[in-house]
Amino acid sequence: MQMESRQVPQKSIQTFFSILKDYINQQEMDTFATPMTEELLDDLCYLGAIHSVAPVLYYMFRKREKELVDLWPEQMNWLRQQYIFAVTRSINQEIGKKEIQEAFRSQGIPVIFFKGIQIRSYYPVPETRTMGDLDCLIREEDRSRAHEIMTDLGYSCSADQGNVWVYSKGMVVIEMHSRIAGNNISNGVDYMQFFSDAMNRTIEEDEELCLKKEYHFCFLIYHIAKHLSSTGAGVRMFMDLVIFLKHYGMAFDKEEEERLLKEASLDKVAVTIGNLCNRWFGFWWGIEEMPEEVLNELEEYVVAGGTFGFATHNIGDVYRRKSYEKPGTGRDTEQKRTIKMFWHYLFPGKEYMSMFIPGVKKQTWLLPAAWVKRGWIGLFRRRQHTFSTIRSMTKNDGNRSYREYQMLKKIGL
Structure with missing residues (x-):
């Protein structure tokens, strides 16, 4: 199916939320008080795709599947495929989670799975809660031993810098954190420090350690x-x-x-x-x-x-939005905002740059070396991503960025 970005009518959005509400409350199809049409089903498939809830839609359509398949086979076959893939991946992820828990437990190393992989078990139909990777938390001092366990289990490591290391095996991708938060919000709060005690904020539920x-x-x-x-x-x-x-x-x-x-x-x-x-x-x-x-x-x-x-949106929109922060005396010109935007992009702070040279956190003098390393990676390993970001930063969407900056400030961000 074609899933090109488009604007969805408000009536379709309302039906979308009605379906999700019925799912959460496990209510049967009060959803189709609005008659189904091909245009509405197309909109629902699109929203299901971009919000990663297509398996939920299929589950809610199951009692009318034959009727809908007869009318619109392409859309319903796509939804069924999304559901089957979600179930298959869910089974593999649960097997991977249990395998890791048992291996870590046998070595006396605490590991906490959190976010989607824990919340999934609370869903009316857990397999419909999709996720690309599983998040877990370990102590920083256990990092080297944890890495050995993961490689012994057959996982390959694709990222081994900073607070998040990434492992994969088949359909299972693991993000293994030593800290669960970073300082990614411009409200002045040190969230890395606020959530630094996560390993001490745990409880055992159903024989699993969790937050x-x-x-x-x-x-x-x-x-x-x-x-x-x-x-x-x-x-x-x-x-x-x-x-x-x-x-x-x-x-x-x-x-x-x-x-x-x-x-x-x-x-x-x-x-x-x-x-x-x-x-x-x-x-x-x-x-x-x-x-x-x-x-x-x-x-x-x-x-x-x-x-x-x-x-x-893409990451270029984030840098454009940042250009509106801390304006100088008078109203910043577009030229000044552009300079500010590229400064944020080219010279990030030491927290972000620690992904490239970990010692930057304690040795600030290493920052220039980290910037050079990041620049080399951006030009030779991630050239397409780099130029895509720059193009986004320079496109003429300043009005939207400013409106979003103002809206986020109104809600405390």
Whole structure:
């Protein structure tokens, strides 16, 4: 099927959210109060694709599958393929997770799986919660031993710098973190430090070590905020929050969660996220009123962008948005913003550059060497990505970037 980026009518978006809401609540097809048409099914397939929830749509269509297949075989066959692939990958990922847990347990090394791989088990049909990789957390001092275990299990390592090492074997990709957060949000909070005690915020559930629920939820809010500040955060991340809260129900400590969010300066963005979740899925622990205009702007940004915003944005948009931060005296000219934008791109700070030379974190004088190494990689190993980013930075979309910068500031980012 052709999945070119396009604008989806509001009626199709409403039907999309109605289906997801029915899925979360396990309600049967109240969804088709709106008659199905080929145009609507095309829109739903497109939204399902860019937000990585196509398997959910197929699951919800299953009782009308024969009828829909007879009318629109191409769309329904595509949805079925997405569902089958999701189930197959889910089985492989669960096998990989168990294998890693057992291997680490036998060596006395704690490992915590978090984010999607944990939340998936709370979904009404876990296999429909798609994910490209599995996130897990280890202690920094266990990194070398963890690497040996992973290679002994047959995993190949494709990234071995910084706080996140990446391993893969077949359909299973593992992101192994020694820290779960970085300082990717321009609100002045040191999130790397705030979440640095994650290994001490654990509890055992169903014989697995996992993050305490309120702490994990605070991190999930941060994770959405981080992606909103970058290229975008998709609907699936918001679904995760609702399903997380519904799973724990009365066992979830709202006061503790509100305290954590306030400490992390995420309380304002959490209110916005909560309002959207309530609008889309009819569920949140408590709603505070906020301007509809801001909610509408954020909804448009999220829905159009897809899972990580890549349907409408790329990393060049992030640098363009950064050019509006900390304006000088008077109004910055377009030329000044362009200089500022390229400065951010060419000379990132030591936290980011530690991926290229880890010693940069403690030895700032190594920064120029790290910039040179990054430049060489960008020109000779990632040339296509580099020039794509530069083209995006220089295209004439300053008005959109400024509107998004203003919108993000209004929600605390």
